Amino acid sequence: MLIVVFKSLFVSMYPKYLKELFTLRNSEYLLRGKNILILPELRKTSYELESTKCEAGKFWNSLSDSMRTMTSLKDFKKAIRNTNS
Numbered sequence: 144m145l146i147v148v149f150k151s152l153f154v155s156m157y158p159k160y161l162k163e164l165f166t167l168r169n170s171e172y173l174l175r176g177k178n179i180l181i182l183p184e185l186r187k188t189s190y191e192l193e194s195t196k197c198e199a200g201k202f203w204n205s206l207s208d209s210m211r212t213m214t215s216l217k218d219f220k221k222a223i224r225n226t227n228s
Contacts, residue, residue, distance in 0.1 A: 144195070148203045149219050152178070164196050165203075178211040179204055 151161045168179045180200040203211065210226075213219045 144199050145202055145206070145223060146216075146220065148180070148199050149213075149216060153214065154216070165199070177208050 147161065148165055150157045151165050152167065166181045168181050180203050182197060182200045210219065210222050213222065
């Protein structure tokens, strides 16, 4: 799921419908962290809370700043593997 988010944010040739799922918070107003995703406004039903958009946003935002600012997909995949082991 995190790789899909990474590609949708940073790979220009990634499908448009996936790129439109995720939006980065405006960097002018960042107090902490970089590349933070905006989580959708939800009515808090279990269906919405478990949606891909919401879950992916939570996972992405829980990553460290160093992982969210990586520019290489190869390095990002390696960092994910290292955190899961």
